[in-house]
Amino acid sequence: MMAPRTEIFADPQDTALAAADWIAGLIAAHEGTFRIALSGGSTPRLLFGELSLRRIDWSKVVFYWIDERFVPHDHPDSNYRMAQETLLSHISVKPEQIRPMPVGGHADDAAALYEAELKDDYGAETLDPARPLFDLVLIGLGSDGHICSLFPNNPVLDEKTKWVAAVPTGRPEVRLTLTYPCVESSRITAFLVTGSDKAEAVRRVRAGDHDLPGGRLKPVGDVVWLLDQKAASLL
Numbered sequence: 001m002m003a004p005r006t007e008i009f010a011d012p013q014d015t016a017l018a019a020a021d022w023i024a025g026l027i028a029a030h031e032g033t034f035r036i037a038l039s040g041g042s043t044p045r046l047l048f049g050e051l052s053l054r055r056i057d058w059s060k061v062v063f064y065w066i067d068e069r070f071v072p073h074d075h076p077d078s079n080y081r082m083a084q085e086t087l088l089s090h091i092s093v094k095p096e097q098i099r100p101m102p103v104g105g106h107a108d109d110a111a112a113l114y115e116a117e118l119k120d121d122y123g124a125e126t127l128d129p130a131r132p133l134f135d136l137v138l139i140g141l142g143s144d145g146h147i148c149s150l151f152p153n154n155p156v157l158d159e160k161t162k163w164v165a166a167v168p169t170g171r172p173e174v175r176l177t178l179t180y181p182c183v184e185s186s187r188i189t190a191f192l193v194t195g196s197d198k199a200e201a202v203r204r205v206r207a208g209d210h211d212l213p214g215g216r217l218k219p220v221g222d223v224v225w226l227l228d229q230k231a232a233s234l235l
């Protein structure tokens with residue numbers, strides 16, 4: 001794995017603009033299906049809006065999520081809804097290109113269902129580091145150093161067999177999350193982080209601090225950090 005590439009921009013808008021151009025270039029240069037796994041939260045909103053304005057051959061792209069709040073897809077807190085509102089409803093994609101995490105029934109069953117879907121798309125039951133599941137994973141970082149719904153001191157951090165897990169504790173609502181082995185299985189892993197409240201977490205995660213969930217991530221592919229000056233202020 002190459003050393004992480006780090007790009008620092010003036011503010012969240014410039015970071016989103018540059019990230020959108022970079023992702024558009026990755027998709028254009030890619031032969032075949034481009035599997036992208038999206039983060040939720042608020043940071044990606046600007047990026048998704050910029051991506052919706054780019055001339056991209058979206059027919060190559062399959063959209064996945066790295067985590068989800070276990071709420072209906074039309075709920076204000078849904079990561080799927082946020083992506084739908086800011087990107088997916090503005091571009092030409094077929095429903096079969098969009099793989100939302102299921103949010104009905106019991107969370108454990110929904111996690112197992114998503115895992116089966118990922119394995120079906122991947123074509124194998126075990127992940128081969130030489131053949132990553134995703135082409136690009138977009139990761140946001142919490143100020144507590146969490147990524148996905150891999151929260152500090154949470155039992156889900158030790159899940160190394162499942163690809164998808166329910167996370168019943170750590171937040172008011174139940175979450176679904178990709179586990180470390182699954183989210184690490186990407187050709188490119190891009191951290192998209194802005195804001196001064198993330199600066200300490202950025203510093204510690206990049207230093208490999210295992211007290212922070214982000215510091216334990218070992219992506220199989222290349223790592224890129226897309227930061228604004230505030231998030232990079234302690235580097």
Ligand code: 6PG
Binds near residue numbers: 067079147
């Ligand atoms: C979620 C995200 C989560 C997010 C971080 C950063 O469902 O909330 O997947 O991991 O990326 O909490 O959130 P912000 O972008 O809102 O700061």
